[in-house]
Amino acid sequence: MAQYTAPRKQNLGPGFWQVAIGLTVFNAISSYFIWTLDIDKYLPEAAAPAGDIDELFRFLSVIGNAILVYVIGFIVYFSVVWRRRPSDGPDAIGIQIHDNPKLELWWTIIPSILMIAIAIYSVKIWANLQNTLGDVLTMESVGHQFNYEFRYPNLKKSVYDDMHLPVGTPVTLHVTSADVIHSFWVPEVRIKADMVPGLVQTLRFTPQKTGVYRIICTEFCGVSHGNMVAKMTIDSQQDFSRWISQQQKLQGQGGGPIALASGHADAGQALFGQKCSTCHSVGPFTQKIVGPGLGHLFDDPDHPSLVTGEKPSPEDIAHVLVNGYQGPDNSQGKAGPSIGVMPNRQANALSNTDIANLVSYLVSLSQKK
Amino acid sequence: MAIAAHHRPGLIEGHDHIHAEPQGIVAKYIFSLDAKVIGVQYMIAGLLFFVISGMLAEIIRIQLLTPGGAIISADTYNAVYSLHGSGMVWMTIIPLVTGGFGNYVMPLQIGARDVAFPWLNLLAFWMFPIAGVILFSSFLVGAPDAGWTEYPPISLQGPPGTSLWCVAIFLIGISSTLTGINFLVTIFKMRAPGMTYTRMPLFCWAQLATAMLNMVATTALAGALLALFLERQFNVPFYDPGRGGSPLLWQHMFWFYSHPAVYIMILPAFGIVSEIFPTFARKPIFGYKMIAFSSIAIALLGFMVWAHHMFTSGMAPWLQLPFMILTMVIAVPTGIKIFSWMATLWGGKIEFHPAMLFAIGFLITFTFGGITGVFLAAVPTDLHEHGTYFVVAHIHYVLFGGSMFGIFAGLYYWWPKISGRMMNYRLGVVHFWLTFLSFNVTFLPMHWLGLEGMPRRVAEYRPEFQFWNDVASIGSFVLAASTLILFYNMAQSLIRGKKAPGNPWHARTLEWTISSPPPYYNFKTIPAVLKNPYDFGEPLPYFGLDPQEDEEGDGSTFAPAPHAETAERH
Numbered sequence: 001m002a003q004y005t006a007p008r009k010q011n012l013g014p015g016f017w018q019v020a021i022g023l024t025v026f027n028a029i030s031s032y033f034i035w036t037l038d039i040d041k042y043l044p045e046a047a048a049p050a051g052d053i054d055e056l057f058r059f060l061s062v063i064g065n066a067i068l069v070y071v072i073g074f075i076v077y078f079s080v081v082w083r084r085r086p087s088d089g090p091d092a093i094g095i096q097i098h099d100n101p102k103l104e105l106w107w108t109i110i111p112s113i114l115m116i117a118i119a120i121y122s123v124k125i126w127a128n129l130q131n132t133l134g135d136v137l138t139m140e141s142v143g144h145q146f147n148y149e150f151r152y153p154n155l156k157k158s159v160y161d162d163m164h165l166p167v168g169t170p171v172t173l174h175v176t177s178a179d180v181i182h183s184f185w186v187p188e189v190r191i192k193a194d195m196v197p198g199l200v201q202t203l204r205f206t207p208q209k210t211g212v213y214r215i216i217c218t219e220f221c222g223v224s225h226g227n228m229v230a231k232m233t234i235d236s237q238q239d240f241s242r243w244i245s246q247q248q249k250l251q252g253q254g255g256g257p258i259a260l261a262s263g264h265a266d267a268g269q270a271l272f273g274q275k276c277s278t279c280h281s282v283g284p285f286t287q288k289i290v291g292p293g294l295g296h297l298f299d300d301p302d303h304p305s306l307v308t309g310e311k312p313s314p315e316d317i318a319h320v321l322v323n324g325y326q327g328p329d330n331s332q333g334k335a336g337p338s339i340g341v342m343p344n345r346q347a348n349a350l351s352n353t354d355i356a357n358l359v360s361y362l363v364s365l366s367q368k369k
Numbered sequence: 370m371a372i373a374a375h376h377r378p379g380l381i382e383g384h385d386h387i388h389a390e391p392q393g394i395v396a397k398y399i400f401s402l403d404a405k406v407i408g409v410q411y412m413i414a415g416l417l418f419f420v421i422s423g424m425l426a427e428i429i430r431i432q433l434l435t436p437g438g439a440i441i442s443a444d445t446y447n448a449v450y451s452l453h454g455s456g457m458v459w460m461t462i463i464p465l466v467t468g469g470f471g472n473y474v475m476p477l478q479i480g481a482r483d484v485a486f487p488w489l490n491l492l493a494f495w496m497f498p499i500a501g502v503i504l505f506s507s508f509l510v511g512a513p514d515a516g517w518t519e520y521p522p523i524s525l526q527g528p529p530g531t532s533l534w535c536v537a538i539f540l541i542g543i544s545s546t547l548t549g550i551n552f553l554v555t556i557f558k559m560r561a562p563g564m565t566y567t568r569m570p571l572f573c574w575a576q577l578a579t580a581m582l583n584m585v586a587t588t589a590l591a592g593a594l595l596a597l598f599l600e601r602q603f604n605v606p607f608y609d610p611g612r613g614g615s616p617l618l619w620q621h622m623f624w625f626y627s628h629p630a631v632y633i634m635i636l637p638a639f640g641i642v643s644e645i646f647p648t649f650a651r652k653p654i655f656g657y658k659m660i661a662f663s664s665i666a667i668a669l670l671g672f673m674v675w676a677h678h679m680f681t682s683g684m685a686p687w688l689q690l691p692f693m694i695l696t697m698v699i700a701v702p703t704g705i706k707i708f709s710w711m712a713t714l715w716g717g718k719i720e721f722h723p724a725m726l727f728a729i730g731f732l733i734t735f736t737f738g739g740i741t742g743v744f745l746a747a748v749p750t751d752l753h754e755h756g757t758y759f760v761v762a763h764i765h766y767v768l769f770g771g772s773m774f775g776i777f778a779g780l781y782y783w784w785p786k787i788s789g790r791m792m793n794y795r796l797g798v799v800h801f802w803l804t805f806l807s808f809n810v811t812f813l814p815m816h817w818l819g820l821e822g823m824p825r826r827v828a829e830y831r832p833e834f835q836f837w838n839d840v841a842s843i844g845s846f847v848l849a850a851s852t853l854i855l856f857y858n859m860a861q862s863l864i865r866g867k868k869a870p871g872n873p874w875h876a877r878t879l880e881w882t883i884s885s886p887p888p889y890y891n892f893k894t895i896p897a898v899l900k901n902p903y904d905f906g907e908p909l910p911y912f913g914l915d916p917q918e919d920e921e922g923d924g925s926t927f928a929p930a931p932h933a934e935t936a937e938r939h
Contacts, residue, residue, distance in 0.1 A: 013715065043821055052749065053750060053752065056749050057744070060743060060744050060747060063743075064740035064743065064744070068736065068737065071711065071733070072733055074711055075729060078711065078714040078715050078717075078719075079721075079729065082650070082715060082718065083720075083721070084718040088718055092651065093652070093718060094652035094716050094719075094905065095717075096652065096904065096905065097652075097655070097716065098656075098657065099655060104708075104709075107704065107705065107708040108701065108704075108705060111705075112701050115697045115700050115701060119693070119694050122693060122747040122749060123690060123693075126686075126689070126749055179522070180522045180523040181520055181522065185824070187753070187822035190753040191753065192753070193681055193683070194681050194682045196616055196682065197522060197610045197611070197616065201683050214822065216824050218755065218756030219756060220520070220523060220826045223443050224443065225443075225826060226824075226829045227829070
């Protein structure tokens with residue numbers, strides 16, 4: 001065995017600084033290209049947080065690229081320069097150093113600083129996401145095996161697998177599931193949320209680019225998981241309004257006038273039993289369950305005139321049925337009758353015919369007296 | 370055949386003795402209590418399950434050659450990738466790195482004759498092949514189809530095999546826990562005299578950290594699995610939201626285990642390369658203490674980050690921040706390790722033995738996987754990447770490029786010790802380059818597939834993704850073929866390989882001071898340890914090695930310790 005002699009103070013090895021400079025130049029150039037990369041060109045940034053998220057992605061890529069360039073660069077360089085050469089004897093050994101506290105301190109501090117920078121940048125973008133505008137259009141999506149249901153505030157029935165959004169309108173989307181866990185992901189929006197049964201999650205974003213995009217399920221949900229894809233169309237405002245009214249027409253509601261005269265009191269009575277009698281009696285106004293009694297709408301002086309300020313007409317009753325009503329809550333001893341909240345027709349699922357029938361029934365009740 | 374105690378300073382008088390050699394094939398090779406034999410059994414079973422899980426991976430890649438799915442129905446496909454993941458994680462990597470290398474190498478490295486509880490070891494081992502058989506036999510009754518994570522409620526509706534999956538993973542979990550306890554006690558109580566914690570080989574440090582994780586984290590998995598099993602078989606509503614259960618309960622319990630499990634899989638690989646770098650660079654490992662302590666730091670931090678798998682699953686937004694930041698903190702001790710290994714290369718006399726090539730390859734691919742891990746840790750970017758092929762790419766960079774490369778490196782490194790035969794050097798080099806290149810061809814394109822919108826766990830995909838899927842598939846075929854080279858090399862080594870000397874690499878840890886393969890009692894006399902084992906160029910820091918073990922006859926193996934008198938103090 002060769003006698004071990006302490007090595008002289010070493011320099012860093014042949015070409016170390018040249019390689020370091022070369023890697024630095026390469027890193028600078030590649031960082032520039034990464035930082036200025038227009039991700040939008042490859043995957044459109046179709047809605048508001050996408051730009052923010054891509055910015056963070058580019059930032060992480062710049063740092064990740066730098067780490068890779070130096071780590072791989074130096075590994076390859078060390079492997080070449082410090083390789084065992086044929087001239088080395090069988091007992092040849094490397095430079096016997098055990099540690100270098102100063103160097104180790106630096107390679108603890110520098111990655112720590114990088115990680116703090118990444119954390120700060122991530123928290124900043126995260127805060128942007130939390131503060132993303134929403135609520136101008138608030139809607140819901142429910143995942144099913146294997147489709148997406150969309151509920152719009154001004155559509156009575158749900159729309160399936162075809163989501164339309166108006167450009168420039170902040171959207172709040174509540175997502176949940178009816179069966180197993182699904183996920184709502186639009187790559188062009190860059191955000192996703194799992195649709196978990198029994199849990200409502202909220203996504204907020206603002207569509208910015210019109211076009212047709214994909215909604216993709218990323219949580220395994222069964223045999224057709226791979227086919228669970230829906231369409232998200234970002235429309236201009238006009239196209240969106242047109243689409244909504246088209247849907248309304250298709251669903252046969254809201255558009256046409258209600259033919260009150262054609263209502264049948266008997267059908268109305270049956271329907272009242274199903275949908276109204278939980279909250280309303282057919283006694284006088286004061287015979288309250290949740291809402292007031294509705295037996296004497298047209299001749300009971302206790303009934304306030306809710307709609308026009310005049311004595312109620314059948315049209316006024318229809319109006320309340322369609323739109324619902326939020327009355328003052330005077331139950332805590334304030335003067336005046338307490339009326340509470342009457343849900344609208346969407347909540348009660350009332351068609352035009354239903355409303356006409358109900359109105360005839362209520363009119364007939366008053367006439368019985 | 371007790372050995373006089375005065376040869377072994379520090380040992381309790383009469384406590385240490387060599388048991389009679391077991392007789393008969395059953396006692397020697399099948400139900401052996403010897404940790405080395407059990408370690409080899411783990412390796413054989415683990416490599417067998419590696420082959421099965423690998424073939425499932427190839428079925429996945431053949432299926433994804435065309436957008437419509439080439440060969441199997443979506444049903445079968447779901448079962449195939451679920452068992453591929455479960456098989457690789459629980460039946461391949463974890464048993465290989467803990468049960469396999471841990472059992473074989475760790476007791477030798479600390480100068481012990483066996484682990485602390487050999488019977489427990491035997492029990493833990495036999496749970497493993499039984500669990501493996503149960504897992505793969507689920508194909509007969511309808512294999513689990515909801516991925517290796519088996520999220521309820523979909524796993525509640527899964528085929529009958531999902532319950533078998535629960536049983537199999539529960540069993541292997543108990544086996545892991547037992548092995549964890551066993552290794553912990555072994556390392557705490559059975560180190561050779563003089564082997565203080567800072568003289569312990571780094572592989573043992575890694576096994577220590579892993580054993581802690583195994584012991585604590587796996588119990589959470591056992592609870593979660595038991596609940597899933599009870600809900601599936603006996604309708605007890607733990608996870609069904611319709612009956613007051615919570616699907617997120619599973620996710621929290623599962624990831625409370627499965628994030629530490631990532632470290633269970635990678636820490637031993639860290640340990641393996643920490644042995645290989647100094648040996649083939651002929652240098653002391655750089656920053657011994659920092660590497661040792663960072664293993665413990667990673668293990669502890671590993672318990673505090675599980676919910677970073679759940680950023681999109683549904684949790685209070687503010688809660689995302691601590692999990693995100695703690696995850697990023699782990700990058701610092703991991704970085705310290707990577708830089709220390711690089712510094713070990715610097716100034717070395719690097720020999721590119723296949724073990725060293727795999728260790729260097731590990732360093733590159735694992736660093737890459739670590740960096741994409743930061744992309745997934747940052748909440749905003751994770752919202753885009755979660756559940757896509759980006760995640761698939763990331764886990765394969767850390768589990769294949771990390772753990773499996775570590776296992777390959779360890780196989781080349783300890784093969785002569787285990788088998789007593791040398792492997793073919795050239796074949797090893799070819800294996801490395803084919804594996805390294807085809808690995809990157811397979812998994813690198815998956816990053817952009819995911820970023821562009823390909824979700825994971827799908828049997829079919831959009832036509833514009835076909836090109837990169839085909840590239841990945843072709844890469845995976847080469848990857849599979851390159852693994853065959855390893856198996857061929859092992860087989861030809863067993864049949865006609867050159868006999869291995871006790872210390873073919875001139876390494877310095879204790880397992881290399883005895884013959885290859887070691888006798889069943891490991892050490893005739895337990896040596897005393899004077900220093901940590903990485904000072905090349907100095908005499909071995911052991912006192913009281915048996916001179917008969919010096920097969921090379923050059924005196925290097927048992928050169929007298931420089932300060933023999935210090936041994937007396939221990």
